[in-house]
Amino acid sequence: MWINGIEQTELSARDRAVQFGDGCFTTAAVRDGKILLLNAHIERLQSGCERLLMSPPDMAQLAREMRVAAGGQAQAVLKVILTPGAGGRGYSRSGCTTPTRIVSLAPWPVHYATLQQQGAVLLTSPVRLARNPLLAGIKHLNRLEQVLIRQQLDGTAADEALVLDTAGMVVECCAANLFWRSGSTVYTPDLAQAGVNGIMRRYLMAQLAASGQACQVIEGSREEVLSADEVVICNALMPVLPVRQIDDVTFHARTLYQQLLRSCQTMEAS
Known part of the structure; x- marks a missing residue:
């Protein structure tokens, strides 16, 4: 798992994903090191940020991070979560200056x-x-x-x-x-x-x-x-x-x- 481009599994308890379920995500199929319908997944995340009135991260950077995560994977599940980041108390996003990017891999569901x-x-x-x-x-x-x-x-x-x-x-x-x-x-x-x-x-x-x-x-x-x-x-x-x-x-x-x-x-x- 990579959080903001760094391989780690710890997320701040103040992140709005934890506090309010504030954010959006997408789940993509990886085959032979490549992401199926990558552009559609990026567009979905961009649209999700717009609909939620949320500042998006650098989408070009995010796409690169997704490709790096997928590289070398014969078949896997890639999930991307975007949140407004960590901010102050209450529902307001005031104080959230940097969106959080979470990229993770999971085994392929063989039952399909x-x-x-x-x-x-x-x-x-x-x-x-x-x-x-x-x-x-x-x-x-x-x-x-x-x-x-x-x-x-x-x-x-x-x-x-x-x-x-x-x-x-x-x-x-x-x-x-x-x-x-x-x-x-x-x-x-x-x-x-x-x-x-x-x-x-x-x-x-x-x-x-x-x-x-x-x-x-x-x-x-x-x-x-x-x-x-x-x-x-x-x-x-x-x-x-x-x-x-x-x-x-x-x-x-x-x-x-x-x-x-x-x-x-x-x-x-x-």
Whole structure:
């Protein structure tokens, strides 16, 4: 782990990430020493800082630090956390003069390869995401809803959760975005009120558009998803997984999954 470019694991207890969960992050896949979709991850961090009214670090310097961390790694997970730094008491960022950069590596999650073959099992989570358009879409550090979703999920045999918001609309999974296909039409949830607009979600939507296939962004209900012909989930590490079951409904088709998987094989790395 590197904090502000120095290999270390100690962070000030006064850092705003510790005090308030103030900051944003991204998680990227590393293969053969290179970071997949690096530019998209940098853009996400820049956008997250802007949305949170937070001064960003030197992004060119951050990209160099990310490349150094990834160098020599055959396959790994790279995570970057940005915070406003350490400041004074209270909610104000007054006194925060230098943003904190945290870059870390973790082992590759090998279970995704198995789920690509078997398909993922989802359970509808009893934990609902609060609607908040001010923070919707951002991968910010306030992830207590996801912690509760995962805690509940860990008590089951399911691989992921189907997560709704407080209005009953489908948003995402615990750590993945969601697509479903009904006939030839592909849908993904509208994330204007809640959820994370993931890197892989953005990439796959762009790939669908480039192929001339529309992806409709809608406020969809659980019933609409359960009545679909096919459901696929995605994140930067999976990168896509077929869903074989949600609650007591089983899915068999893999047409969309195979299409999106082919798109992932052309992802740029740097």
